[in-house]
Amino acid sequence: MTPKKEDYLKIIFELGGRKQQVSNKQIAMSLNIAAGSVTEMVNKLVKEGLATHTPYAGISLTEEGVKVAEKLVRRHRLWETFLVEKLNYKLQDVHSDAEVLEHVTSDNLMDHLEKFLGYPDHCPHGGVIPDKLGHYEEESHLTLADTKDGSEIVVDRFIDNHELLAYLADIDIKIGDQLEVLEHAPFEGPIKLRFKESGEETSIGHKAAHYIFVKAF
Template identity: 90%
Template sequence: MTPKKEDYLKIIFELGGREKKVTNKQIAMSLNIAAGSVTEMVNKLVKEGLATHEPYAGISLTEEGVSVAERLVRRHRLWETFLVEKLNYKLQDVHSDAEVLEHVTSDNLMDHLEVFLDHPKHCPHGGVIPDKTGHYEEESHLTLAEAKVGQEIVVDRFTDNHDLLTYLDDIDIKIGDHLEVLAQAPFEGPIKLRFKDSGQETSIGYKAAHYIFVK
């Protein structure tokens, strides 16, 4: 399987494709590519039995696709955890090196790395890490963009996207932050938020809010 195909499986999994339909637009935005390229690759995944596609509804992973994605996600997120916790990488800079390492790592090395890291359950951007038997906690698939005005939420995880993580670092939003949704500007304008602990207010772009998962 090509690294490009693996990237698609991972992002569909990350966006919730194990349990719901994921749109071409979501995949394109997350991978920073043209929508036409997504259509072509999705068709390949469908032909190989790794995904299903329902026109005007979206893409989801088959049982086999989920199994492959879980193995890929485990490798990638264990390496991200190692690079951040042990080598002091910044979160937004970790993805590309983790991508290289995951493709040259044996199952035996992954098992030892997991033990060395003391069996982490989540990677630095909040994503679950399946264990060697494929077990993991269920993730939240509610995005900040879906939260209602007046609702109080907790930041659960971020999509693994360099530009997004750099942006969130700039506005200082982190995993575990308790926020209140104050307002959303019309025509897909920014979302205004208040930090519950400090009372400080901030705003976040509507597009970015689609890749912040909350509880």
């Protein structure tokens, strides 16, 4: 399987494609590619029995696609955890090297790495890490963009995207932050937020808000 195909499986999984349908637009935005180029790869995944595609609705992973994605996600996120926790990588800089390492790692090395790290169940950007048997907690798929004004939320995870993570580092939004949603500006404007602990206010761009997953508290 090509690295490009693996990237598609991982992002569909990350966007919720295990249980719901994901749009071409979501995939394109997350991978920073043109929406038109998604169709060809989706057709290949469907032909190989790894995904299903419903016109005008979206893409979801088949049972086989989920199994493959879980294995890929486990490898990638364990390496991300190692690079951040043990080698002090910045979160926004970790993806590309984890991508290289996951493709040259044996199952035996993966098991030893997992043990060395203390069997982590989440990576540094909040994503679940399946264990070797495919067990993991269900992720939140509520995006910041879908929240209502006045709701109180906690930041659960971020999509693994370099530009997004660099942007969030600049405005100092982290996993576990508790926020109050103050206002969704009209015409796809920014979302105004208040930190519950400090009372300080900040804003998140409309596009970025689609790739920040949150939970109510």
